[in-house]
Amino acid sequence: MRRLLCAGLSLWIPVAAALENNSFDISQYEKKPFELNGYAELKAEQFTFDRQDALYQLNYFDQLPRDGFDRGTGSLQLEGVYRHGITTAHVLAHGSYTHDYTGNDRDTRFYEAYVSAQPSNHATYDLGKKTLSWGKGYAWNPVGFVQRPKDPNDPDLAREGFVIAGGDFVRSFDGTLKTVAFTPLVVPTTAGVNTDFGTPDHLNPAAKVYFLYADTDIDFMMLGAGAKSARYGFDFSRNLGTNLEIHGEWAHAESTTRPVVDSAGSINPLEASATSYLLGLRYLSEHNLTTILEYYYNGAGYNEDEMRTFASVVHNAYDQYQITGNAAPLAKLRAALAPALAQPNPGRRYLYLRLSQQEPFNILYFTPALTTIANLDDHSYSVAPELLYTGITNLELRFRVFWLRGARLSDFGEKQYDRRLELRARYYF
Amino acid sequence: MSSLRLALLALLLGFIAPAWAIDGNALLRQLDRNLEPESYATYRKLINIEPDGKKKEYVLYTVKKGRDKIVALFLDPPSEKGRATLRLGDNMWLYIPNVGKPIRITSLQSVIGGVFNNADILALDYSVEYNAEKVEEAGSQYILSLKARTAAVAYDRLKMWVDKATTLPVTIEAYAASGLLIKTLHYSDIKDFGGGIKRPSVLETDSPLYKGYKSVMLYSGIRARSFPDEVFTLNYLPRAGELR
Numbered sequence: 001m002r003r004l005l006c007a008g009l010s011l012w013i014p015v016a017a018a019l020e021n022n023s024f025d026i027s028q029y030e031k032k033p034f035e036l037n038g039y040a041e042l043k044a045e046q047f048t049f050d051r052q053d054a055l056y057q058l059n060y061f062d063q064l065p066r067d068g069f070d071r072g073t074g075s076l077q078l079e080g081v082y083r084h085g086i087t088t089a090h091v092l093a094h095g096s097y098t099h100d101y102t103g104n105d106r107d108t109r110f111y112e113a114y115v116s117a118q119p120s121n122h123a124t125y126d127l128g129k130k131t132l133s134w135g136k137g138y139a140w141n142p143v144g145f146v147q148r149p150k151d152p153n154d155p156d157l158a159r160e161g162f163v164i165a166g167g168d169f170v171r172s173f174d175g176t177l178k179t180v181a182f183t184p185l186v187v188p189t190t191a192g193v194n195t196d197f198g199t200p201d202h203l204n205p206a207a208k209v210y211f212l213y214a215d216t217d218i219d220f221m222m223l224g225a226g227a228k229s230a231r232y233g234f235d236f237s238r239n240l241g242t243n244l245e246i247h248g249e250w251a252h253a254e255s256t257t258r259p260v261v262d263s264a265g266s267i268n269p270l271e272a273s274a275t276s277y278l279l280g281l282r283y284l285s286e287h288n289l290t291t292i293l294e295y296y297y298n299g300a301g302y303n304e305d306e307m308r309t310f311a312s313v314v315h316n317a318y319d320q321y322q323i324t325g326n327a328a329p330l331a332k333l334r335a336a337l338a339p340a341l342a343q344p345n346p347g348r349r350y351l352y353l354r355l356s357q358q359e360p361f362n363i364l365y366f367t368p369a370l371t372t373i374a375n376l377d378d379h380s381y382s383v384a385p386e387l388l389y390t391g392i393t394n395l396e397l398r399f400r401v402f403w404l405r406g407a408r409l410s411d412f413g414e415k416q417y418d419r420r421l422e423l424r425a426r427y428y429f
Numbered sequence: 430m431s432s433l434r435l436a437l438l439a440l441l442l443g444f445i446a447p448a449w450a451i452d453g454n455a456l457l458r459q460l461d462r463n464l465e466p467e468s469y470a471t472y473r474k475l476i477n478i479e480p481d482g483k484k485k486e487y488v489l490y491t492v493k494k495g496r497d498k499i500v501a502l503f504l505d506p507p508s509e510k511g512r513a514t515l516r517l518g519d520n521m522w523l524y525i526p527n528v529g530k531p532i533r534i535t536s537l538q539s540v541i542g543g544v545f546n547n548a549d550i551l552a553l554d555y556s557v558e559y560n561a562e563k564v565e566e567a568g569s570q571y572i573l574s575l576k577a578r579t580a581a582v583a584y585d586r587l588k589m590w591v592d593k594a595t596t597l598p599v600t601i602e603a604y605a606a607s608g609l610l611i612k613t614l615h616y617s618d619i620k621d622f623g624g625g626i627k628r629p630s631v632l633e634t635d636s637p638l639y640k641g642y643k644s645v646m647l648y649s650g651i652r653a654r655s656f657p658d659e660v661f662t663l664n665y666l667p668r669a670g671e672l673r
Contacts, residue, residue, distance in 0.1 A: 026472040026650045029488055029504045031673040037507050121657040133529035158527040172658030181664045215520055237533050245533045284538055394508045428508035
């Protein structure tokens with residue numbers, strides 16, 4: 001062994017000597033008053049429908065029957081920072097142009113537009129539209145009281161923020177307790193501001209307290225009653241070794257409302273408090289296989305019976321529509337239920353598993369992955385193989401296929417598509 | 430034992446002799462200070478080199494304070510810009526601007542791919558993570574056998590060749606607990622960075638796990654600088670770019 005190592009050392013040829021220059025100019029990387037960067041993206045998608053699925057029947061009953069459709073999307077995201085003294089202005093703008101069988105659609109919006117002031121290293125004040133991201137979960141965040149929900153199929157995607165006014169105060173210590181941070185804020189709702197956060201004319205105070213205690217991240221967070229009911233919760237995250245991390249979240253909402261349909265087709269709002277939680281881990285094997293596993297209990301979600309009843313009622317209404325041509329029951333169901341039930345994961349208990357192999361067979365920058373999300377109540381699931389290549393500087397290429405499987409009247413078995421292909425090319429600048 | 434054998438043994442002991450009088454941990458502490466001040470800021474360029482010569486480069490701005498606090502912010506290429514990693518002792522986090530929150534990472538992961546992993550990019554002082562178990566002398570170099578102080582350290586054992594004249598590392602072999610050689614690090618090209626900092630400006634690594642691949646780290650603009658502790662918190666990570 002020793003001989004081999006000595007031989008290895010003697011064979012080592014300095015690569016640095018082959019590099020053109022062992023130094024580099026740092027002036028181009030120093031802080032500037034204004035910085036702009038972003039990405040341009042092209043995405044092609046193909047959806048394959050199952051016309052027997054409840055969500056297909058609900059969303060497409062008044063259109064010509066389709067077996068699927070293709071969609072092309074071009075997006076541009078720009079991020080700008082302007083610095084002046086202790087203040088910094090941030091803008092994150094996102095625009096997209098989509099083409100599919102329905103025609104063309106444009107969408108342009110500011111995901112973020114806020115000003116920060118940092119009078120000291122201990123305090124920062126923010127005012128404007130800002131995306132907050134509370135919680136430790138990778139696919140879901142039950143404690144995400146002041147943010148839009150993630151798409152578990154794309155958890156790393158940038159999301160639009162809300163208009164807030166808040167502060168961030170942090171202190172560090174020596175000892176077992178290393179950091180304490182306090183983040184109070186308000187998310188005001190009016191007729192024209194934060195309209196999709198909740199009902200207007202509320203201040204909606206919220207706060208988060210963070211501790212780094214005994215090498216564990218711990219957050220306690222709350223949202224006061226206002227546009228939504230009061231809610232509170234906590235999360236944690238900790239490394240158990242050089243290759244294993246565990247995390248969890250727990251949240252309680254004093255009151256949540258969801259529309260529920262009974263077997264007779266009557267739709268009623270169901271009001272109840274809800275407790276949700278998540279437990280997860282991230283593990284890196286010796287062979288660079290990263291496993292992310294999360295269990296999510298969604299206290300405000302639909303249980304198996306409610307999901308089955310919903311699908312069954314839709315099927316009956318669709319059958320009646322085919323016979324009588326009366327679209328009113330389906331239209332009523334769509335208006336009342338689609339927003340809640342067309343969410344990626346409207347059910348009660350889910351398991352998320354993602355396996356990603358970094359650089360297999362010594363292929364640098366290539367990461368194949370497999371992601372599955374299963375509804376543990378009805379055993380339906382989605383499975384998505386993925387290929388990611390980032391070997392060309394600033395270019396990211398990703399190909400994914402989603403297959404949705406499940407019995408009739410199940411969560412994934414009744415979604416409007418059975419298969420989705422996605423090819424995405426993103427160029428950063 | 431014949432006199433010839435005794436003579437050979439004496440010659441061998443003279444060539445590779447345990448340096449009984451040398452305190453390995455003191456030597457390691459001296460080596461740490463020769464590499465960089467306890468608190469400093471620096472720019473680093475990481476270059477991943479594939480077997481066919483294709484290169485991919487990253488530029489990081491790094492600030493470190495004391496024994497166990499370090500932040501590394503990616504400045505280039507644009508696809509990585511704004512990513513920031515924080516290490517506080519054995520804790521490591523990665524902040525990705527799109528995700529909008531720091532997530533915990535582990536030391537054996539690599540946020541950029543290639544042979545360097547997070548433990549290399551967010552390396553603390555050697556004397557903080559390792560205990561010198563043995564010091565040998567071999568000509569103009571010392572050979573230090575180092576053992577990780579805790580199981581949380583990325584490499585269980587290091588074998589370090591140190592130049593006697595400068596007390597700077599030359600070559601380091603990093604081993605897993607199983608005895609598997611994970612990678613070899615080579616320091617070279619000593620430069621005077623000013624402010625009394627004279628150290629290798631190049632760190633190269635190769636690994637039997639990545640046959641034919643190499644990664645290189647170039648240092649530039651190292652200077653002693655002090656920072657408040659609050660810079661090394663999750664709350665500050667999204668604003669790490671303001672430190673430049």
